[in-house]
Amino acid sequence: xxxxxxxxxxxxxxxxxxxxxxxLSELREEYFLANRSIDEDRKxxxxxxxxxxxxxxxxxxxxxxxxxxxxxxxxxxxxRGYRCRKHFRKMLETAYFIMKMNFYNEMAVRIQxxxxxxxxxxxIHNYYxxxxxxxxxxxxxxxxxxxLQEYVEMKENEEKMKDLEKxxxxxxxxxxKMHYLLSTEQIAGIYNSPFRKSPDPMELLLRNSKPLxxxxxxxKSPFAYELxxxxxxxxxxxxxxxxxxxxxxRQKPQGPFRDTAEVLWQRYKPLExxxxxxxxxxxxxEKAREGIKREEWRNPIHDNxxxxxxxxxxxxNEKYEPSLCKSGKYVQEAYGTKHxxxxxxxxxxxxxxxxxxxxxxxLFEKFGKTYSRAGQIV
Amino acid sequence: xxxxxxxxxxEQYQRxxxxxVQGVADLAARPQSIETLRSAGVVSLLRPLLLDxxxxxxxxxxxxxxxxxxxxxxxxxxxxKAGILPQLVRSLPEExxxxxxxxxxxxETLVICLEDFxxxxxxxxCWAFDYIARHNPExxxxxxxxxxxxxxxxxxxxxxxxxxxxxxxxxxxISKHSPELAQTVVDAGAIAHLAQMIPNPDAxxxxxxxxxxxxxxxxxxxxxxxxxxxxxxxxxxxxLKDSDEYVKKNGATLxxxxxKHSPELxxxxxxxxxxAAVIDCIGSCRGTVRLPGIMMLGYVAAHSENLSMAVIVxxxxxxxxxxxxxxxxxxxxxxxxxxxxxxxxxxxxHARHVAGANVLPTLLDIYVDTRSSEDLKMKAxxxxxxxxxxxxxxxxxxxxxxxxxxxxxxxIIGQFSKVLPHDSKARRLxxxxxxxxxVQEIKADAGSLxxxxxxxxxxxxPEEIVRYYSPGYSEILLERVESxxxxx
Numbered sequence: 001x002x003x004x005x006x007x008x009x010x011x012x013x014x015x016x017x018x019x020x021x022x023x024l025s026e027l028r029e030e031y032f033l034a035n036r037s038i039d040e041d042r043k044x045x046x047x048x049x050x051x052x053x054x055x056x057x058x059x060x061x062x063x064x065x066x067x068x069x070x071x072x073x074x075x076x077x078x079x080r081g082y083r084c085r086k087h088f089r090k091m092l093e094t095a096y097f098i099m100k101m102n103f104y105n106e107m108a109v110r111i112q113x114x115x116x117x118x119x120x121x122x123x124i125h126n127y128y129x130x131x132x133x134x135x136x137x138x139x140x141x142x143x144x145x146x147x148l149q150e151y152v153e154m155k156e157n158e159e160k161m162k163d164l165e166k167x168x169x170x171x172x173x174x175x176x177k178m179h180y181l182l183s184t185e186q187i188a189g190i191y192n193s194p195f196r197k198s199p200d201p202m203e204l205l206l207r208n209s210k211p212l213x214x215x216x217x218x219x220k221s222p223f224a225y226e227l228x229x230x231x232x233x234x235x236x237x238x239x240x241x242x243x244x245x246x247x248x249x250r251q252k253p254q255g256p257f258r259d260t261a262e263v264l265w266q267r268y269k270p271l272e273x274x275x276x277x278x279x280x281x282x283x284x285x286e287k288a289r290e291g292i293k294r295e296e297w298r299n300p301i302h303d304n305x306x307x308x309x310x311x312x313x314x315x316x317n318e319k320y321e322p323s324l325c326k327s328g329k330y331v332q333e334a335y336g337t338k339h340x341x342x343x344x345x346x347x348x349x350x351x352x353x354x355x356x357x358x359x360x361x362x363l364f365e366k367f368g369k370t371y372s373r374a375g376q377i378v
Numbered sequence: 379x380x381x382x383x384x385x386x387x388x389e390q391y392q393r394x395x396x397x398x399v400q401g402v403a404d405l406a407a408r409p410q411s412i413e414t415l416r417s418a419g420v421v422s423l424l425r426p427l428l429l430d431x432x433x434x435x436x437x438x439x440x441x442x443x444x445x446x447x448x449x450x451x452x453x454x455x456x457x458x459k460a461g462i463l464p465q466l467v468r469s470l471p472e473e474x475x476x477x478x479x480x481x482x483x484x485x486e487t488l489v490i491c492l493e494d495f496x497x498x499x500x501x502x503x504c505w506a507f508d509y510i511a512r513h514n515p516e517x518x519x520x521x522x523x524x525x526x527x528x529x530x531x532x533x534x535x536x537x538x539x540x541x542x543x544x545x546x547x548x549x550x551x552i553s554k555h556s557p558e559l560a561q562t563v564v565d566a567g568a569i570a571h572l573a574q575m576i577p578n579p580d581a582x583x584x585x586x587x588x589x590x591x592x593x594x595x596x597x598x599x600x601x602x603x604x605x606x607x608x609x610x611x612x613x614x615x616x617x618l619k620d621s622d623e624y625v626k627k628n629g630a631t632l633x634x635x636x637x638k639h640s641p642e643l644x645x646x647x648x649x650x651x652x653x654a655a656v657i658d659c660i661g662s663c664r665g666t667v668r669l670p671g672i673m674m675l676g677y678v679a680a681h682s683e684n685l686s687m688a689v690i691v692x693x694x695x696x697x698x699x700x701x702x703x704x705x706x707x708x709x710x711x712x713x714x715x716x717x718x719x720x721x722x723x724x725x726x727x728h729a730r731h732v733a734g735a736n737v738l739p740t741l742l743d744i745y746v747d748t749r750s751s752e753d754l755k756m757k758a759x760x761x762x763x764x765x766x767x768x769x770x771x772x773x774x775x776x777x778x779x780x781x782x783x784x785x786x787x788x789x790i791i792g793q794f795s796k797v798l799p800h801d802s803k804a805r806r807l808x809x810x811x812x813x814x815x816x817v818q819e820i821k822a823d824a825g826s827l828x829x830x831x832x833x834x835x836x837x838x839x840p841e842e843i844v845r846y847y848s849p850g851y852s853e854i855l856l857e858r859v860e861s862x863x864x865x866x
Contacts (some may be wrong), residue, residue, distance in 0.1 A: 021447075130684060130687070133684075133688075134687060134688060134691045136646060136691065137649070137653075137688050137691055138649075138691050138692065140649070140651045140654075141651050141653065141654030141692045142654075143651065144612075144615060144650075144651030144654050144655055144656070144660060145651075145654050148615060148616065148618070148619045148655060148658070151616050151619055152619045155619075155621065159621075168846070285418055285419070287417070287419075288414065288418040288419070290415045291417055
């Protein structure tokens with residue numbers, strides 16, 4: 001445009017101007033279009049430039065990131081390797097340790113197994129010792145049983161001996177009592193029958209025994225019986241016979257009139273005192289009373305009673321005080337001596353006595369009505 | 379009318395007696411009237427009133443006598459010599475009377491009587507102490523506090539047999555109530571003297587001595603050890619062979635009380651041959667006398683299996699079995715069943731020995747019997763259970779299969795199911811003796827323990843055999859025969 005304009009300058013600038021003014025609207029459009037295309041061109045170029053730059057920057061950054069990534073991977077690789085190797089070493093150590101421990105355990109188990117078996121079998125449950133022990137127990141039992149058996153037999157023998165001795169004693173006692181059955185020259189006794197070859201053993205016993213002498217049996221007082229069940233007392237109670245025997249040496253009662261037994265019974269009837277008589281005059285109560293009396297008699301120095309002292313009556317306390325009822329001002333009242341009941345005749349309603357409604361008691365009716373006038377009611 | 383008059387007479391008399399006795403008791407509280415009372419012969423008058431029918435008269439009479447005796451030692455001696463004490467003690471079975479005697483302060487006087495020289499007086503005093511101490515621990519404590527125990531121990535050493543007897547009996551009654559009282563008796567040195575008297579030939583004395591020692595030993599291990607240390611052991615066994623039943627019983631009781639405390643003491647008894655003696659004793663006696671011996675065997679066997687084996691070796695099972703069968707009393711049978719259970723429950727060996735003596739069917743019979751008491755049934759069941767759980771000896775279990783009730787059957791089948799899988803000969807025997815057949819016939823709830831056992835047994839045998847023995851198999855076969863089409 002400028003060139004065109006320049007070229008036109010020399011031709012006549014006025015002609016140019018006219019020509020330019022003719023072409024003004026077209027020039028305007030041309031100008032506008034030319035600017036617009038340049039503008040668009042510029043925009044396109046601008047965008048292209050931006051794109052290229054951004055792409056390039058992106059590439060550069062990506063390359064940088066890649067690089068960084070690679071570095072990081074490298075570091076991490078090395079670190080992880082290091083750590084795992086360390087870990088592995090540890091694992092290896094523990095595995096080794098466990099292996100060793102297992103081995104030791106195995107060996108320990110073997111040792112303990114042997115030891116425990118030995119120990120239990122020897123000390124806790126020793127089968128052979130137990131067997132021996134049980135055998136020993138049965139042997140001991142047999143021994144104990146035999147000893148006890150011997151003991152029992154010994155006891156039985158003792159019992160038998162005691163029985164035998166008792167029987168012997170009995171026999172001897174009987175022989176002594178029956179001494180009169182001994183055979184004499186003339187009369188053969190029961191145990192020495194002439195038809196026998198040799199005398200009976202009883203006969204021999206009789207020959208050897210001393211005759212039993214009479215012994216008076218002591219009469220036991222009945223009060224000893226209360227001791228019979230006391231354990232230290234060894235004698236059993238002797239039974240008292242009910243009736244005493246009649247005296248020996250009596251003659252047959254005279255006369256055939258009554259039965260002898262009856263007469264004797266009557267004559268020698270035991271005394272049967274009544275209860276009043278049987279009560280002892282030596283009863284303890286009486287004795288106690290007598291005792292007290294005796295003591296009282298014994299204690300004083302002499303038998304005379306003490307006379308009261310002369311100053312006794314002078315004592316103020318002993319002054320006689322008559323009763324209020326009897327002491328009047330000047331004279332002794334009739335009350336207490338003459339009569340006992342106070343009587344006010346002026347107060348009486350009627351002369352006669354009260355009429356009884358209830359039947360009177362006979363005995364009381366007789367009061368004051370005896371034949372003697374002294375007892376009459378006033 | 380006449381009846382009333384009669385009763386009136388009696389009432390008058392009773393009133394008169396009561397008044398008299400009360401009056402005497404009141405007067406006896408005053409010292410100045412006692413001499414008068416004594417010279418009036420109050421002692422012989424009060425004596426029959428001690429045995430009066432009316433308890434209040436008795437009590438008041440005893441109170442009066444106590445007060446009289448309390449006042450003066452001579453009067454106390456007179457009281458004792460007049461034979462009052464035996465009558466007093468005869469009326470003492472009433473506990474409140476004993477209390478009255480204690481309260482009236484008679485204990486001190488009785489202690490003084492114990493120091494007297496006359497053995498009769500001592501004996502009377504001992505009787506009184508015995509009856510007082512018998513009732514309850516408080517009265518025994520009162521007796522002990524009155525200082526009677528050392529004097530009683532002195533009395534035991536006296537030569538008179540009756541005095542020894544009653545002193546031993548008193549010591550026995552004192553120590554039976556509590557360990558402290560027993561300890562007091564032991565501290566007075568009673569054990570050595572009692573032990574010395576065991577070989578004495580008098581039967582009643584032996585009874586009392588053994589009873590005293592067993593009452594002391596029963597309370598604790600230490601006391602039992604003290605008793606054992608007094609070297610009673612071989613000597614006591616001779617008592618088990620005495621001719622008197624009660625001596626045997628008390629001897630067995632003493633050994634039982636010692637054995638029950640600890641295994642060591644039981645071991646001691648076994649070592650000294652006590653078990654054999656007790657077994658012989660059981661075999662020779664009848665009735666309740668056997669009971670302590672049976673219990674002793676049970677206690678010994680319960681402590682450990684070695685001791686139980688020792689009991690078996692000493693031939694203990696046959697007498698126990700005989701007891702089970704022969705005795706009529708339920709409690710003796712129960713004790714025998716318990717003892718057998720204790721013997722058999724330790725191991726298979728023990729159970730085998732017990733089962734071998736043919737005990738199990740007897741126990742089963744007792745358990746099933748309707749006449750047995752509850753206690754007996756329970757003990758028999760427990761014994762059976764204990765023995766069966768260890769019994770592996772199958773021939774002994776066979777007879778039980780046939781008539782056991784379900785609760786026992788469970789254990790029997792359980793045992794079979796444990797043994798059969800391992801032993802082929804046993805399996806064969808089981809089949810031939812008809813056991814398998816019986817097992818099939820048992821109906822059990824599915825899922826119960828019994829059914830599991832039955833399954834376990836069935837698994838030991840091939841299927842055909844099991845089917846063969848199952849009930850109704852012949853019908854099944856016949857049905858198959860009927861439905862079979864012959865191949866022509």
